[in-house]
Amino acid sequence: MHVLLIEDDDRVAEPLVEGLSRFGFTVEHARTGAEGLSATEPAMVLLDLGLPDMDGIDVCRALRARSSVPIIMITARDSEVDRVLGLELGADDYVSKPFGVRELVARIRAVTRRARTASPDGGGSGTEPSGGSRADGCGAQRIGPLSIDRRTRQVRLHEVPIALAPKEFDLLVCLAEDPGAVCSRQQILDTVWEPDYFGPTKTLDVHIAALRRKLGDPSWIENIRGIGFRLDPPAGCAVRPDPWHGLR
Structure with a gap:
C-alpha cells in the first residue's frame, strides 16, 4: 500500500x-x-495537523474536496473540538x-476495510463472492436468506426483521465483508472494538453467542x-446465483 505521510517533524516521521x-x-x-497536496494520490493519507505552511484541517478539506482517499489524522492536538472538526471534514480516523506503530498499522487496516466496504463499485470482479453474497435492489447485502442494510442498519432473515444491538450489527457486518472467509479474532476486535480496545477478549465470544441465537x-x-x-x-439455505458488486 502506498501511504502518504504529511508530517513536518522528522523526529516523528x-x-x-x-x-x-x-x-x-x-x-x-x-x-x-503544499507538498502533500501536490503529491501523487496514495491509497492512504496520514496527516499531521500542525504543519508549517498551513493548518492540517485545511489540507484535509482540500483533499476531501477532490478525492475520497482515506485520511487518518495524526496529531498532538487532543481536544474534542479538533477531533470533531477533523472527522466532520472527512477524516476517517484520528x-x-x-502512539505506537502497531496501533497505527491496525488503524490503517481497519480504515481500509471500511473504505472497501463503502466503495460504490467495490472493485468487484463480476463473479459471485464466496458465500453467495449479493446486493438486492435496495442496496442491502444478501447472503442466502439474510439481508444486511448498512445504510439503515437493518437486518432481516427470511424477510423477518432481527433486532441487533449496535456491536452485534457491527460484528455481523465485519463477518459479512467476505462471507465464507475466516476473520481472525484480532481482526474482528480491531474492526468492531477499534485497535485501542484493551478489555477482555471474552466479550467477542459473548457477542458471537448472542448473534448466533438471534440468527436462529x-x-x-x-x-x-x-x-x-x-x-x-x-x-x-437457498442462494440465487446473482453477481454481487455493491460491497466488494
Whole structure:
C-alpha cells in the first residue's frame, strides 16, 4: 500500500517511515501541506495537523474536496473540538500522539476495510463472492436468506426483521465483508472494538453467542479453532446465483 505521510517533524516521521516499511507499506513523506497536496494520490493519507505552511484541517478539506482517499489524522492536538472538526471534514480516523506503530498499522487496516466496504463499485470482479453474497435492489447485502442494510442498519432473515444491538450489527457486518472467509479474532476486535480496545477478549465470544441465537442457527457463524470465525449460510439455505458488486 502506498501511504502518504504529511508530517513536518522528522523526529516523528523517520520512525514512522521505518516502522511502516517493516509492515510492508511504501511511505512517501511530505513535510508541508503544499507538498502533500501536490503529491501523487496514495491509497492512504496520514496527516499531521500542525504543519508549517498551513493548518492540517485545511489540507484535509482540500483533499476531501477532490478525492475520497482515506485520511487518518495524526496529531498532538487532543481536544474534542479538533477531533470533531477533523472527522466532520472527512477524516476517517484520528490518532493522538504519542502512539505506537502497531496501533497505527491496525488503524490503517481497519480504515481500509471500511473504505472497501463503502466503495460504490467495490472493485468487484463480476463473479459471485464466496458465500453467495449479493446486493438486492435496495442496496442491502444478501447472503442466502439474510439481508444486511448498512445504510439503515437493518437486518432481516427470511424477510423477518432481527433486532441487533449496535456491536452485534457491527460484528455481523465485519463477518459479512467476505462471507465464507475466516476473520481472525484480532481482526474482528480491531474492526468492531477499534485497535485501542484493551478489555477482555471474552466479550467477542459473548457477542458471537448472542448473534448466533438471534440468527436462529449456530451454524451461521463457524468457529475456526485457534484462528477466528467465519460467516456462511447453513446447509440448505437457498442462494440465487446473482453477481454481487455493491460491497466488494
